[in-house]
Amino acid sequence: MPRCDGEIVQLRAAGVGVVVDLSGDVPVLLHWGADLGELTASGLAALASTATPAVLNNAPDLPRTLTVWPTEADGWSGTPAHQGHRAGRRTTPRLRLTEAQLDGTSLVMRLTDEVSELHVELHYQLDAAGVLSVRSVLTDRSVGEPYDLAGVSTLLPLPRRAGELLDFTGKWCRERSPQRTPLHYGSHVREVRRGKPGHDSPHLLLAGTPGFDFGSGEVWGVHVAWSGNQRYLAEQLPEGAGAHASVLGGGELLTPGEVRLGAGEVYESPECLFIFSNAGLDGIAERVHTRLRARSTHPANPRPLVLNTWEAVYFDHDLDRLRGLADAAAKVGVERLVLDDGWFGSRRNDTRGLGDWYVSDEMWPQGLGPLVEHVRGLGLEFGLWVEPEMINLDSDLARAHPDWLLGPSVGLGAPSRHQYVLNIAHPDAYRHILGRLVALVEEYRIDYLKWDHNRELHEAVHRDPAGDRPAGRAQTLALYRMLDELKARFPALEIESCAGGGGRVDLGILARTDRVWGSDCNDPVERQQIQRWTTQLIPPELIGAHVGDRHSHTTGRDTDDSFRFATALFGHAGIEADLTRLSTEQLAKFTAWAGLYREFRPLLHGGRVVRADLAGEATLLHGVVGPDSALFCWARLASSVEGQSGRVRFPGLDATADYQVRIRTELGLPTGRQVAAPGWITEAQRDWVRLPGAILTTAGVPLPTLDPQQAMLIEFRRE
Template identity: 35%
Template sequence: MPILFDEATRTFTLHTRNTTYQMQADRFGYLLHLYFGARAEGTMDYLLTYADRSGCCTSPHEAGTRTYSLDVLPQEFPFQGNGDLRSPVFVMRDGEGTFGCDLRYARHEIRAGKYGLPGLPAVYADAEADGAQTLSVTLADARCGVEVELLYGVLPELDIITRAAIVRNTGAQRVVVEKLQTACLDFVHGDFDVMTFNGQHCMERKLDRHEVRPGSFSVGSRRGQSSHQYNPFMIVCDRDATETAGRGWSMSFVYSGNFKAEVEQTQYQQVRMQMGLSDELFSYPLEPGERLVAPEVIMTYSNAGLERLSHNLHRCIRRHVCRGPWRDAPRPILVNSWEAHYFDFTGDELVRLAAKAADLGLDMLVMDDGWFAERKDDYRSLGDWTVNEEKLGGTLGQLIERINTLGIKFGIWVEPEMVNEDSQLFREHPDWALAVPGKQPALGRDQLVLDFSRAEVRDNVFEQICRVLDQGNIEYLKWDFNRSLVDIYSHATTDQGRVVYDYYLGLYDVLERLVQRYPDLLIEGCAAGGGRFDAGMLHYTPQIWTSDNTDGHDRMTIQYGTSFGYPCSTVGAHVSACPNEVNGRTVSLSARGLIAMAGGGFGYELDLLELPERACELIREQIERYRGMERIVREGLYYRLSDPATADLYAWEFAAEDGSEAVVNVVVARAEGYGEAKYVVPRGLERTARYREVNSGVVYPAAALMDMGLPLPVGSALYMARSYHFVRVDE
């Protein structure tokens, strides 16, 4: 059984195929963390140490000894007020406004299947198909009238353990939650690095790795979105861990709003890793009988390097976070109208673009911003989701029919969470926007944010979008979000510290209603590109526009960092025109195409009608090649064969889990005249087998390929691109 309870020692053990997670309710009722590592049997409470450490507060009073201090003991859910002066995951004020609580073990339950969370995205799995189990452990403080239910989900075959928490006010007075994080791992010793994935708009998820040192380190978002700047995903690993060796622990937040991820090394060289909601702009009241749910964190462990850590997460997100028919289906290869026409297009021009797309072998045209109301630039009309039939030369349904007749599917862009001051919606309902009374609002892209914490706002937007979707055969929806939340004020409440959290409950409500009403609609998430690339959005949108930067060179770094926590099936990646509109760089079309093929949402972001015939021929070849490798991109194991920040080659690989085939791709990132020969070394092959390279017909022994690699032509030019497709030769 994945979850075991030893009644004599009050020890909980969670087993997966390769890992064990263990905790214990000690003699005072405090829930101590014992172990998360390679699969092990027995009780690991021998790892706990007790000593009289001067300066540490002893708690509880009944301990009767100075050797017991929660400031040193590893904990599952550390809370403020018990003598532990490390960073807590839970801080509250009671009915009198006093800080401090004392949460102790009250009860537990083990049940089949994976828990769900009310109103929030979460990993899904069942008992029969996946062997999943749930552990519920309730901690209680009778004085404050508060209970915290800790939820653990075990997916044993994937080496995945999830965590969530539900705070309940069981007392007679209002309480206020000032900090609520979901997951904590306490390491009693170790020399670690911390890895985070940082950046900015148009350069998201760059890997940052540095050693854990005394003090506190954190990343997070106070922007009202998971953000371009810091991704809600973190790894702590051995200082010498590599792709294929060493220990690593990861946390991924299944949430799209403000978050904080922390790592603290204490005075005794212990390390605490934690993740959850940000405590900035957060102060959440609970009336008697109310509850607050801490969003889920996905955790996994590997003692075989970072590669296995990523594989565990990729399988989990691809199969147990993403949902619907598009989870396992080939995505349409599309052309987006934005970089072809921006706001300036007509229906006839879109039809011509669709005709060219059909000629090149694409599947879909997406009509981007500019199709609605008076939208001729980004200063007006957001919030007014009515079709500009004059601009399109007819109804939306008629335009879709014209495009469908060409054999091309149709998609559309929307930004439903936003409103312009120059819009009918804002003129009628100015209080529907998040804005502080008496203060000039901060504008982003000349737009404000609608208050999705309010049901009437959500209902209005939902009905408007449905009226658009019902006008024709729309098969794809690009859901954009182009600014941060700054003025946090809702006219619907006097408790402004709850607004950002309630906003995301509202967003998830609208998305869930869309998913249920249009189950076959492919929704792509977008937040000025990669500003909300997180597991929470992937529960509703199985692919996300990875970055507004489509430059092939920069995309090497962006997609490399993204791959640590997210499967390639979720990555939206397009080929755009050169010189690139973001940085002016020119990269070969062959390299741009191959790099974009590393995503499950492949397409083009340029004017196909302006391309020379040679470029059109190359695009036809790229589309044919992508169709041949699409399944392994979507379902295969991903291998990072080089780091584009340090290597001359950007190389990556997709391999079938059964070892039957692999695709190895490489782009020359730095070139020297008459330089040394460069080799790409694949992994993920069956070592004792032989493989035929499909394009050349040459047969290679896998052992030699994985030991010494495959040479590229000497003197390969900058951005030269090569793709090798290996198929196992079965004797």
């Protein structure tokens, strides 16, 4: 990697540009956004010369700059790049660039601070999808007191026109609910203190031109790829941020005393991903999806149709009943069966047994072998539910090793879902849990682990006679290490991140797992919105989406079969229902849906996710578009005042092409509030209809007025 000290360097990829000035003591990020083209030396110099803002009244006498590592030394009064001290001293860092190296679109900057005696290595990597990843490595170069690191934030500048923010909140069974706000003066800060991203995870923090939507506007976004405590922020000061208006950033949220660096010790920050799009939110999603699909670890095989036993049998683990369920699953086209909670120790309900990862002799006197062999005899893969980071006090493990619990020595707080957290950063606890998982995977040749995490990490401290120490970060790193070891031992093993449903959906966990469970809620009315916004970051093939019973046990709502099927199709599809209790007619619907999933799986799991910009939330139009085909879902969630849709435009199609269009009717036709559907819809229910791309993408076509909780599948083939 050649040195580039003192230069102005330009990183370019996929229509995104990053320009860094390395000529000063601390580098300055001159530009992040749309590609400026290949600038000449004079062009780069011009960009640098125009980066000097005015000197304001009642302000520092030199122009303020926003460096790649902003501190008060630069006149920056916002959140600093790092905070900390040595025994209450050395709190005014003065960093200086010692070396910079550039290799293609990878830039490494090394800085030294003589005040704090820290060495900082800052990595910028612009990938082929135009996503900029930033991470930092801090090394203690002192020989005295330890350095108490209070926080490390990665901050990138935003232009004045980025005046509106979008992030997410939610709760169990209503994850990733969007919320918008203007970017005001001051700090917009989202802190995660749950030990995992949580059901109210910010997910992404996005700033854009006011009114940005799925298909329009410039958008700048950040995602903290970390499965523990996090911090996101957008910050605007009246004096601006150098020549820019504001900053966007994030990092790990450190609790007091959590990171104390001694001589030679290192802190590595989580990776922050910065994404720019001049094509709205769909452009942001496309960049992240492209990045994920390019990974060597991205699932290469078709995502098998899953049956998970939870909502089918709950804790009622009867071998004959489960064999019958497997038989029914195989007949409708299921390719993987996952045995959920209740198979181990004394686990007959959710109050006991967590931590005892031995097959229950009471429920399974011959072990899981008879069920596993039956499942494999049907040609299905076998998966198993586990929750390795959790423990019930009513368990053999808790009674034998109370010191393995993660919590204060003075006494544990209240349980959550009758459980506590197991300190897997404790070396003995780690070895025990890893050993049990290895033994299970080896004995039963397990293909898939559904890895759950059903409570938050409150008072996450190591128990220590000398005084409890914060342990949230150590717990997350131990989890990563355990997942990495399992993957190294069993390269074909797939793992799902399930955290009380969708409580741990981030790119840190997805670097080590093969899908996320989008939500515990299988109600399609809720799922349409949950999946709509989960795909803002995660491509459909990595999001578990299951068909549940007609009556949802999480909402109490009843929904039609066709609506549930259409909703679950747009993800890594599965079933969460007792097929043995269904009629022949109902099983035929599941079989038809399974056939549709296999037919469209290559498109849905490789195409571009698009979402139409519509007025209101009563109707949704979303789809996946490939080079030669597309599949869209027209869904109505609630009633609305308007009786007609008007001309609706289909995003993502080619305006210069012609398309054959038809309505897929295998799941049954939706009901509507109309005497007759638009004429072209009626015709497309019988046969292919030819429509020019210009009409579909620019003029739009009328769509039927569906009843609430109804959906229609529309297929496109390019001529």
